[in-house]
Amino acid sequence: NLLQPTAAVDEQEKQEESLRPPRLADYIGQKELKEVLTIAIQAAKNRGEPLDHLLLYGPPGLGKTTMSLILAAEMEVSCKITTAPALERPRDIVGLLMSMKQGDILFIDEIHRLSRMAEELLYPAMEDFRVDITIGKGQSAKTRSFSLLPFTLVGATTRIGSLTSPLRDRFGIIHRLRFYEPEELSQIVLRTAEILKTPITDEGAAEIARRARGTPRIANRLLKRVRDYSQVKASGEITQQIATDALTLFNVDPLGLDWTDRLILKSMIENFNGGPVGLETIASATGEDSQTIEEVYEPYLMQIGLMQRTHRGRTVTPAAWKHLGYD
Ligand code: ADP
Helix, strand or coil, rough: CCCCCCCCHHHHHHHHHHHHHCHHHHHHCCCHHHHHHHHHHHHHHCCCCCCCCEEEECCCCCCCCHHHHHHHHHCCCCEEEEEHHHHHHHHHHHHHCCCCCCCCEEECCCHHCCHHHHHHHHHHHHHHHHHEEEECCCHHEEEEEEEECEEEEEEECCCCCHCCHHHCCCCEEEEEEECHHHHHHHHHHHHHHHCCCCCCCCHHHHHHCCCCCCCHHHHHHHHHHHHHHHHCCCCECCCCCHHHHHHHHHHCCCCCCCCCHHHHHHHHHHHHCCCCHHHHHHHHHHHHHHHHHHHHHHHHHCCCEEEEEEEEEEEHHHHHHHCCCCC
């Protein structure tokens, strides 16, 4: 499954690091976000203060972590990367906060999954750069406050709706990342191909871009698989024909749908006559996890107009029936 690799994730992450654009000028697309952040960076620098806390939301692979690292580079500070489930115990988050240097960036992925305790420790940290720690138990318990150096929290989430409002309200900038246009993804593919020293034509890059579900991470992943194919089956250069043949072999269709996308749509059509059908029902009919459907599959299917959400459930659009070859 191209969207959710489980094996060799570490290796893939390492490779991903080398493909991240290092500076704002190299970050392709998300024009509005870049504009907002360019101003925020300049203003913070002029005042000699850290950036405002920033919340980025949107489907996985659109460049949230990358943007956080870029902000650190632009502000000339370091960025610590963690994820909410790793901050289970209060001391995990306290230790992290106390280790932050002036202006550093703390990136917390999946921030909607913070435990209540971790979240409550974050409020004064975000607001007053302070942590309150309770020492001892019961009647003899005392609260002590420690001051922190001013820092910037960058939170990332795929589910903005699952954030508590006190947490959401403490972010100065809240921005949604959108799916990328094919031309933007083409540029990303060309850039990655250059880093990987893989010859590719503009048409080859465009074909990969079209099938990348608007997502840079997927574009890079498809490029690597097409590169393997072309090195084994052809001269090594990625042309449109090679990209088409390879992606067809890997079950990525011309709209970028993979096996699971098609399974979801097919089961909605065949079992429920196209809907409306509830998320949990789709999950059990397809054997996919409902959260994954909601956060990973559905956003793109809706984006390209193959699925709709109504108050009665999800429905498949006529375009989806047609795309899958039904009347
Ligand atoms: P997220 O944190 O939203 O899941 P990442 O920041 O990890 O996504 O991005 C995934 C990969 O996609 C990165 O390795 C990076 O190379 C690439 N990428 C993301 N956004 C861009 C962009 N705007 N320009 C170029 N490459 C990008």
